[in-house]
Amino acid sequence: MAQWHGISRRKPSGGRKVRARGKRSTEISTEKQLALIGESKKKIYRRTGGNTLVRVLAADKVSINDPKTGKTTLGTIENVIENESDPNYVRRNVLVKGAIIETNKGRVKITSRPGKDGVINGVLIE
Numbered sequence: 001m002a003q004w005h006g007i008s009r010r011k012p013s014g015g016r017k018v019r020a021r022g023k024r025s026t027e028i029s030t031e032k033q034l035a036l037i038g039e040s041k042k043k044i045y046r047r048t049g050g051n052t053l054v055r056v057l058a059a060d061k062v063s064i065n066d067p068k069t070g071k072t073t074l075g076t077i078e079n080v081i082e083n084e085s086d087p088n089y090v091r092r093n094v095l096v097k098g099a100i101i102e103t104n105k106g107r108v109k110i111t112s113r114p115g116k117d118g119v120i121n122g123v124l125i126e
Helices: 088-092
Strands: 034-039 042-045 052-059 061-064 072-082 100-103 106-110 120-122
Touching: 034 042, 034 072, 034 088, 061 100
Parallel strands: 034 052, 061 120
Antiparallel strands: 042 052, 061 072, 072 100, 100 106, 106 120
């Protein structure tokens, strides 16, 4: 469900303010779309000014950068191990920036923002 980010129609005292204008479509935020583990699926949004935003809805692959060798390889996501932003995301296998995931190459920390960048990149930590 979309949320409205406009000014409240109520005063701090609880009294009603009569606004000079109504709601605008630019004041409505986008719905929450969390990236999950699964078959690759993306969604494209149109932003203000005709710009596009690609969101990852589900992914099973990650680009893994090895800091020791400097090489980047493609790995398969198996599970979410740890997430400092929200422990509930670990149970739900939600992929966000900063989450530590288990892959076939080892443990990886996600460095990209799947909801904004449209890709999942990570750095090998083991």
